[in-house]
Amino acid sequence: xxxxxxxxxxxxxxxxxxxxxxxxxxxxxxxxxxxxxxxxxxxxxxxxxxxxxxxxxxxxxxxxxxxxxxxxxxxxxxxxxxxxxxxxxxxxxxxxxxxxxxxxxxxxxxxxxxxx
Amino acid sequence: xxxxxxxxxxxxxxxxxxxxxxxxxxxxxxxxxxxxxxxxxxxxxxxxxxxxxxxxxxxxxxxxxxxxxxxxxxxxxxxxxxxxxxxxxxxxxxxxxxxxxxxxxxxx
Numbered sequence: 001x002x003x004x005x006x007x008x009x010x011x012x013x014x015x016x017x018x019x020x021x022x023x024x025x026x027x028x029x030x031x032x033x034x035x036x037x038x039x040x041x042x043x044x045x046x047x048x049x050x051x052x053x054x055x056x057x058x059x060x061x062x063x064x065x066x067x068x069x070x071x072x073x074x075x076x077x078x079x080x081x082x083x084x085x086x087x088x089x090x091x092x093x094x095x096x097x098x099x100x101x102x103x104x105x106x107x108x109x110x111x112x113x114x115x116x
Numbered sequence: 117x118x119x120x121x122x123x124x125x126x127x128x129x130x131x132x133x134x135x136x137x138x139x140x141x142x143x144x145x146x147x148x149x150x151x152x153x154x155x156x157x158x159x160x161x162x163x164x165x166x167x168x169x170x171x172x173x174x175x176x177x178x179x180x181x182x183x184x185x186x187x188x189x190x191x192x193x194x195x196x197x198x199x200x201x202x203x204x205x206x207x208x209x210x211x212x213x214x215x216x217x218x219x220x221x222x223x224x
Binding site: 004031033035041042043044045048055056091093104105106107108109110 | 150159160161165201211212213214215216
């Protein structure tokens with residue numbers, strides 16, 4: 001399968017702990033996106049990379065959140081000092097350079113985070 | 117971000133056509149209209165997109181009003197596997213701005 005992959009699929013942690021999620025986009029897709037989805041809501045945009053450059057960050061991305069995409073391939077999303085409100089599905093998507101604004105984004109299966 | 121309005125839920129029968137409406141009265145001239153769907157426990161999946169003209173693909177058809185203030189996603193022959201939440205999105209920049217979507221139920 002050559003789709004977007006995310007790891008882990010599920011993460012349970014205690015409040016105050018740090019967690020890190022990984023996203024592997026479709027090969028040669030230069031754009032990578034992170035979204036967050038809480039129960040019953042549509043996904044909300046968090047941040048977007050073009051190659052290794054982080055070009056846009058949502059105000060939802062507080063100081064406790066950091067995302068990286070070294071070398072423009074896989075990406076990591078780290079949450080420090082987790083809070084119960086961070087419990088959500090974290091979705092990663094990628095799209096090719098050629099797609100522009102019109103093209104589709106390919107989503108991964110998501111990482112479900114539960115903060116106890 | 118331009119806003120879309122969709123019914124919270126719709127129901128249809130298997131093998132019948134389904135018309136999912138979306139209102140977007142504040143659409144700008146450069147916004148693309150995208151539709152994604154999300155099956156239970158999966159990430160969203162692209163369905164179709166358009167700018168001004170109606171569009172067809174293997175999954176669905178997109179009918180866009182002449183003034184572009186509304187659009188309709190058409191599933192020509194619904195199957196049980198089409199049961200999902202359908203999102204109508206206006207894309208003016210790189211990010212997708214999802215609303216609540218329409219939860220589509222298909223009855224056998």
